[in-house]
Amino acid sequence: MSGGPGTEVFRVDWLPGTDLLHGVCHCGAEHVAQDPVEMWRWMLAHPVGHTA
Amino acid sequence: MTAFPRNQWYVAAYGSEVGRELLGRTVLGEPIAFYRTADGAGEVVALADRCVHRRYPLSQGRLDGDTLVCGYHGFTYDRTGACVFVPGQKRVPRTARVAAYPVVEQDSLVWVWIGEPALADPRAVPRAPHLAGPGWTSVSGMEPVDCDFGLLVDNLLDLSHETYLHGGYIGTPEVAETPITTEVDEGAGIVRVSRHMDDAACPSFYARSTGIEGRITRWQDIEYHAPCLYLLHSRVAPVGVLPNPDGTDPDAFHIEITYAITPSAPGKVYDFWAVSRDFARDDPEVTTVLRDLNHTVVMQDVDALNILQRALDAEPAGGQELSINIDTGGLAARRILARLAEEGAAPAERVS
Ligand code: FES
Ligand SMILES: [Fe+2]
Numbered sequence: 094m095s096g097g098p099g100t101e102v103f104r105v106d107w108l109p110g111t112d113l114l115h116g117v118c119h120c121g122a123e124h125v126a127q128d129p130v131e132m133w134r135w136m137l138a139h140p141v142g143h144t145a
Numbered sequence: 146m147t148a149f150p151r152n153q154w155y156v157a158a159y160g161s162e163v164g165r166e167l168l169g170r171t172v173l174g175e176p177i178a179f180y181r182t183a184d185g186a187g188e189v190v191a192l193a194d195r196c197v198h199r200r201y202p203l204s205q206g207r208l209d210g211d212t213l214v215c216g217y218h219g220f221t222y223d224r225t226g227a228c229v230f231v232p233g234q235k236r237v238p239r240t241a242r243v244a245a246y247p248v249v250e251q252d253s254l255v256w257v258w259i260g261e262p263a264l265a266d267p268r269a270v271p272r273a274p275h276l277a278g279p280g281w282t283s284v285s286g287m288e289p290v291d292c293d294f295g296l297l298v299d300n301l302l303d304l305s306h307e308t309y310l311h312g313g314y315i316g317t318p319e320v321a322e323t324p325i326t327t328e329v330d331e332g333a334g335i336v337r338v339s340r341h342m343d344d345a346a347c348p349s350f351y352a353r354s355t356g357i358e359g360r361i362t363r364w365q366d367i368e369y370h371a372p373c374l375y376l377l378h379s380r381v382a383p384v385g386v387l388p389n390p391d392g393t394d395p396d397a398f399h400i401e402i403t404y405a406i407t408p409s410a411p412g413k414v415y416d417f418w419a420v421s422r423d424f425a426r427d428d429p430e431v432t433t434v435l436r437d438l439n440h441t442v443v444m445q446d447v448d449a450l451n452i453l454q455r456a457l458d459a460e461p462a463g464g465q466e467l468s469i470n471i472d473t474g475g476l477a478a479r480r481i482l483a484r485l486a487e488e489g490a491a492p493a494e495r496v497s
């Protein structure tokens with residue numbers, strides 16, 4: 094396995110009361126999406142498009 | 146089909162299943178014979194389950210002390226897999242040896258390393274301390290399922306299915322309605338999915354085991370250690386009862402749901418399940434209720450997954466899926482499994 098625990102954590106919150114997903118990359122960049130496939134595509138593109 | 150991640154630890158059995166009778170299990174397509182030594186250490190031995198002579202399964206043989214005697218013509222192996230006796234002649238061919246697998250017995254589980262033995266690190270085996278630890282009482286079982294192991298991972302990472310597939314048993318409307326949070330720890334290969342229900346109906350699984358009447362606060366915190374170990378930390382309490390600021394939580398009921406997801410062969414998976422509780426620990430009635438109800442729930446999943454796999458097999462290639470918010474955790478798990486499979490692919494396979 095590469096890296097240690099806690100080195101790179103991605104987080105996605107489903108915003109209560111909405112259908113929106115709010116993602117936070119380990120670099121601090123944030124993104125809102127309507128669909129988890131698109132969310133993971135954005136997340137894993139790090140650092141592309143992750144200007145905070 | 147989900148690729149098998151090699152160079153990983155997998156649960157092959159409960160410790161209680163391995164004794165002085167030979168046990169055969171197939172993990173990632175590799176047939177393995179298990180037994181426990183008779184010496185004081187009582188260690189678990191895992192040998193490739195095919196005799197070098199005519200490939201007869203060694204698990205069909207018998208033990209002679211700590212050696213294994215093939216049931217066909219008597220080739221005899223020690224615990225390292227070396228053949229120490231062949232019938233009728235003094236010379237044992239130098240190449241007469243079967244592979245011995247690295248094994249760790251921990252938390253009541255027997256873990257086996259599938260891959261390059263030199264890479265096996267016993268410290269990398271994830272923990273499930275509640276299974277054997279003080280303060281908990283557990284029931285457990287194992288069901289083989291005829292499906293891709295990825296379908297079982299999908300199933301367990303998205304608990305919104307409880308509302309529909311397990312309605313009344315463990316599912317209530319609030320499960321499917323409540324938003325989740327998903328966290329992926331890349332380095333550790335862990336996916337966490339949490340669903341905290343503040344005010345939910347109490348399904349029979351919890352009503353009958355805890356005795357709570359009325360509505361509950363219900364927390365589900367999943368911790369999936371890819372590829373094999375799945376922990377669901379479940380907290381149930383009367384509505385509004387929360388843990389103390391110092392973290393103690395004396396007025397809630399805690400149930401640890403453990404699964405080990407072990408690919409057996411393409412389209413086959415072992416579904417190990419256990420339910421551990423920190424309340425009514427000596428009450429045999431609660432033990433019976435939890436064992437029976439959880440077995441029923443597991444069989445609902447087994448039936449559904451068998452049906453799903455048959456439907457997928459019958460479909461022409463190119464059938465499409467559609468993912469929505471509830472799938473956020475499952476998609477993360479799929480991606481980690483794909484990465485682990487890639488990392489574990491033998492170099493020899495890579496160049497071919
Ligand atoms: S097949 Fe095992 S001894 Fe012949
Ligand atoms: Fe289920």
Ligand SMILES: [Zn+2]
Pocket residue numbers: 118119120121122139140143
């Ligand atoms: Zn980033």
